[in-house]
Amino acid sequence: MQKEQQKIFNERLSSLDTNERKKLYKRASMVRKLTQNKRKPQDDETVRKSKSLDEIVLQLLLQEESEAATGPATGHGTVVWLGPKTCQVRSGASITECALNRLHSVAIGDRVNFRPHGDTNAILQVMPRTTVLSRPDVANGNVERVIAANIDIVVVVVSVVAPPLHARIIDRYMVAIQRGGAKMVLAVNKIDLFDESNRTVELEKLRPYDGMLTMIQCSSESHDGIEELRQLLKGQTCAFVGHSGVGKSSLINAFEPKLAILTGSVSEGYGRGTHTTTSSTLHELSGGTRLIDTPGVRSFGLWDIDAAGLAWYFPEFEEFRQTCKFRDCSHTHEPQCGVKDAVMRGHVSQARYDTYLRILTFL
Ligand SMILES: Nc1nc2c(ncn2[C@@H]2O[C@H](COP(=O)(O)OP(=O)(O)OP(=O)(O)O)[C@@H](O)[C@H]2O)c(=O)[nH]1
Ligand SMILES: [Mg+2]
Numbered sequence: 001m002q003k004e005q006q007k008i009f010n011e012r013l014s015s016l017d018t019n020e021r022k023k024l025y026k027r028a029s030m031v032r033k034l035t036q037n038k039r040k041p042q043d044d045e046t047v048r049k050s051k052s053l054d055e056i057v058l059q060l061l062l063q064e065e066s067e068a069a070t071g072p073a074t075g076h077g078t079v080v081w082l083g084p085k086t087c088q089v090r091s092g093a094s095i096t097e098c099a100l101n102r103l104h105s106v107a108i109g110d111r112v113n114f115r116p117h118g119d120t121n122a123i124l125q126v127m128p129r130t131t132v133l134s135r136p137d138v139a140n141g142n143v144e145r146v147i148a149a150n151i152d153i154v155v156v157v158v159s160v161v162a163p164p165l166h167a168r169i170i171d172r173y174m175v176a177i178q179r180g181g182a183k184m185v186l187a188v189n190k191i192d193l194f195d196e197s198n199r200t201v202e203l204e205k206l207r208p209y210d211g212m213l214t215m216i217q218c219s220s221e222s223h224d225g226i227e228e229l230r231q232l233l234k235g236q237t238c239a240f241v242g243h244s245g246v247g248k249s250s251l252i253n254a255f256e257p258k259l260a261i262l263t264g265s266v267s268e269g270y271g272r273g274t275h276t277t278t279s280s281t282l283h284e285l286s287g288g289t290r291l292i293d294t295p296g297v298r299s300f301g302l303w304d305i306d307a308a309g310l311a312w313y314f315p316e317f318e319e320f321r322q323t324c325k326f327r328d329c330s331h332t333h334e335p336q337c338g339v340k341d342a343v344m345r346g347h348v349s350q351a352r353y354d355t356y357l358r359i360l361t362f363l
């Protein structure tokens with residue numbers, strides 16, 4: 001492969017995850033087998049010059065690109081459903097199925113142009129995104145996975161009691177949401193499960209967020225807090241995210257029972273959800289409210305955050321950073337650190353500071 005080709009090859013390949021690469025190489029080796037079978041045995045010259053697997057991979061990638069760009073767009077709309085191979089694009093009342101290709105990485109909420117291609121449609125262009133919620137791809141940490149695009153609000157759903165409240169994921173989402181430009185609402189779901197023995201323990205975990213976040217205590221079961229949440233989300237495009245089993249789909253059903261989204265169960269042993277929702281869907285409600293249901297996550301990694309910038313995403317550190325002795329203080333080992341001092345004096349939550357340190361060790 002020539003240098004220039006190698007460069008294009010590396011570039012294109014680095015944007016694929018392990019699974020996509022595997023599939024591509026499988027296809028390439030099939031293509032190679034087919035062409036080799038077609039060749040006559042005496043045709044030594046061709047055999048010697050036969051393409052490497054990498055070259056076939058590049059050829060397949062470029063073929064896809066040129067096929068996708070064979071004419072002007074015939075339609076545009078918003079991606080409202082995303083599956084493994086196709087997505088659905090809504091334009092007004094009509095839905096168009098489009099094939100996913102390696103040229104464009106498409107996210108739910110994206111605004112795209114498309115045109116007919118073969119027996120389906122090809123995406124020609126993804127419009128620039130106003131906001132995103134991103135994380136690193138689980139299989140390939142160098143690839144950005146956009147969980148939702150062009151959202152006004154990310155509703156981080158946590159549950160109390162079953163599964164019990166995990167506050168650390170709130171901190172991680174807070175960082176990613178600020179980075180991506182959307183607003184955040186924290187929905188504390190399943191408050192119908194509160195009783196005298198667990199209420200205080202669970203609410204204590206939320207204390208650090210008092211006054212820092214818009215927080216709604218709610219229950220899709222008893223409908224507590226649902227009206228309040230409805231008012232907050234009115235007319236906005238919102239993505240519901242969080243661990244599996246916390247009740248993201250149930251909450252969306254509570255807003256609009258006729259959606260009847262499949263909901264799952266919480267396993268007895270581990271108190272975890274069972275990953276019921278497997279693909280993202282944007283549901284259009286009356287009044288222009290759009291709610292995106294996303295699959296539950298096991299953990300939430302951070303995309304495009306560096307160690308030097310992390311403290312910016314902990315807004316309560318701000319007033320204390322001013323008194324750090326060193327301007328580039330990392331608030332870890334330095335003497336006379338305003339943030340560490342504030343933690344000690346109880347002005348900054350120890351739990352939030354611990355999350356800060358924990359995230360830092362992974363950056
Ligand atoms: N008691 C109680 N149970 C709830 C509430 N909301 C949801 N559940 C139950 O919690 C379980 C999981 O709900 P889902 O809505 O499927 O959770 P999810 O967050 O969409 O889960 P994934 O799709 O796996 O990410 C179901 O058994 C629901 O009935 C609630 O407010 N109170
Ligand atoms: Mg769900």
Ligand SMILES: [Zn+2]
Nearest residue numbers: 324329331337
């Ligand atoms: Zn400091």
